[in-house]
Structures are given as structure tokens and as C-alpha cells.
Amino acid sequence: MAVFACVRCDAVLTRPVERVALPVRARQKYGHDLLPALMESGTYAVDPEPSGPPWRPWSEIGAEEAAARGVFAPEFSLSFGAPGAVVVAPGDTCGTVLIPERCDGYCIGLDGRAGPNLACAHCGSEVATRVDDCSYWQVVWFVPDAVRRVPDDGPDDGPEHAGADWEVLAEEHQGAPPIEPWGSWNARWEAAVGAALAQLLAVSAGARVALPDGVLEDTFGRALDALFPPAPVRRRAVLAGPGLPPAAADIAVVPRHPRTGEVWQPPGTMAAVPLEADVWLSMAFPRVELPVPVAGGMPDGVFRDDPLPPYPFRLFTPDRGVFLSTLARLPAVREPWLREIYDRFQGAPYACPF
Incomplete structure (x- = not known):
């Protein structure tokens, strides 16, 4: 402190x-x-x-x-x-x-x-x-x-003084809900996925990336479809990190520790794509609304319908500014195929790239 x-x-x-x-x-x-x-x-x-x-x-x-x-x-x-x-x-x-x-x-x-x-x-x-x-x-x-x-009396508890304790990540830090109460996507999610998307492109080396059905497809899928021309899938990405079962893939979307900034390292030769921990936690361990009240009960075969689960009023879009800023700071952007993507979207500031 x-x-x-x-x-x-x-x-x-x-x-x-x-x-x-x-x-x-x-x-x-x-x-x-x-x-x-x-x-x-x-x-x-x-x-x-x-x-x-x-x-x-x-x-x-x-x-x-x-x-x-x-x-x-x-x-x-x-x-x-x-x-x-x-x-x-x-x-x-x-x-x-x-x-x-x-x-x-x-x-x-x-x-x-x-x-x-x-x-x-x-x-x-x-x-x-x-x-x-x-x-x-x-x-x-x-x-x-x-x-x-x-x-103060103790040392600074910053990244340079302590390592990331991955075992207590889910206990000490909360996930960010993906959808705001009024129906828009959480700005934290759009920024985090925008930064991770740039990292994902860099480690893909220009190969088409397949995503599993679910939250990764919902948040990264449309953007990858817009950035890559139709082509055979050559690499596969999965969500990985502390508390999740191991999965075989080429690319792992992993948490970036909120205190130290360290990136969780997947086993083997999988390339790591860092994602902000509050968004990663919500993806890895989503909160599920109970179908019955916490107290009391409901008749057999009747499930709770109030409150309804939140749904967004539009499809997910990664943050364009965060995506471009992150991409500009990755050495891989000097590769011709990735530089072409950067120039295409940097040159159209009012277009909707995804």
C-alpha cells in the first residue's frame, strides 16, 4: 500500500x-x-x-x-x-x-x-x-x-513484488456480467474482447481459427468471419485457465491477472491469448439464475420466470478502438497480411468493421 x-x-x-x-x-x-x-x-x-x-x-x-x-x-x-x-x-x-x-x-x-x-x-x-x-x-x-x-509500513503490493495466485482468482475476484440491466453489452466485455481479438489474430499467423460453440463463438466469431476470407480451418481455440479441465487446441484464451498483469500459461505448446480476468471469469464460470426461489418452493414441473434472464438488444461487437490500439502495439502487425487488416479498419473510422 x-x-x-x-x-x-x-x-x-x-x-x-x-x-x-x-x-x-x-x-x-x-x-x-x-x-x-x-x-x-x-x-x-x-x-x-x-x-x-x-x-x-x-x-x-x-x-x-x-x-x-x-x-x-x-x-x-x-x-x-x-x-x-x-x-x-x-x-x-x-x-x-x-x-x-x-x-x-x-x-x-x-x-x-x-x-x-x-x-x-x-x-x-x-x-x-x-x-x-x-x-x-x-x-x-x-x-x-x-x-x-x-x-506505508509495508512494501508495495504491486506486480513487481508479488506473483499471481491463480488458485484464489475466482474466490477473490468477481466476473463482470456480460449484459447491462438496460440490455446493452457491458463495455468491459467489448474492450476486453477487442484487446484479445488483436492478440488472437497475431498468434493465428493468418490461419483460419475455429471456435467452440458458446460464449467464444458469440463474442469472437463474427469478428473473425469479418476479418478472414472463407478458408479451411487450420487452428482451434478454446477457453483455458485455472479451474477448467484441460482441452486440446492450438490456441488458449486465458486470464490476465487483475493484480499483477501476468498471463496464465497453458500447458504444452498452446499459444496464450490474454483476456481480462473479470470477463474471463464470467465466460469460464457463468452465473446461472436459479430456476426456483432460494426459499420456499414451487409446484412440481413449474419453473421460475421472473426475473427473466437478460438478453442483449444487438449482437456482440468488440471495441474497435481498443482492438486497433492493441494491434498497433504488437510486432506481428508488421506482417503484410495483418498490416492489411489494420490499414483497412484504421482507414475507415466510421465504418462498422464487425
């Missing part, structure tokens, strides 16, 4: 927080809904990539310089700010005040377009950017050079 303090005056700016892996949905934009907080209360994550101004267009950077930074396909622009921005839930901050002239937003909240909009209440230094507009996960991003980490 740790707190973060202002580098200028040492004022404490957060409550005690524990380090976890940065969610793949951190930069996701989703519809025009008010999304909840990105981070669980009491946690923080670090973005290893540069963030914030200055920004440089791709035409000024070039493929070689971008590849040295881990970006292997063209993006509109790249940040040349400092890496290591710290993200926390808005409710875990303290000792900050809004900067009124920086409180711009697209719709009904703050989107951080004007730069840091939170200042240290003690010394007035610009320390963070709060984002809570519609379409964005609610976050506070601390400027890397404006804060410092202050450990």
Missing part, C-alpha cells in the same frame, strides 16, 4: 492505495453513457506509455522511431509527454482543487482536453487531470512528474 504526495510541498493527495494492473479499457471511449470509475476503490495503476502533450503526428515520427517506442503501425499522433501517469478512482483523491479555467468537457463533465485540471490545495501546483464526461471511464490521472509515491 502507498499514498501519493505532491512533489513540491509533500501534501498527501490520495488515500492508501494498492497497485494493480492497468485495465485494457483505460483509454476506451464508449457511446454517450456515464461510465463508472475505471479503478476499484483502494487501487492504483501506472501507465507505462507516455501521455499528455506534446503530441507529434505520425508523419513527423516515422516507423523506426515509433517502433523503438513499441508502436508498430501508424497512429494519428503519439504523445511525447512523460511516461508513468498514475491513475486512481476519483473517490480516492484528497487535497486537490479544480482549476476553473481547465474544466472543459464535450458534453456533461470534464474530459481533460485542456490539460491538468486539478491542483494541489496546499501549494497550487498542477497535479492531475480528472475525467468524468460521458463516454469515458471516470478517473484521475496524476501527472508523472508532479507526484511521488510514499510507501
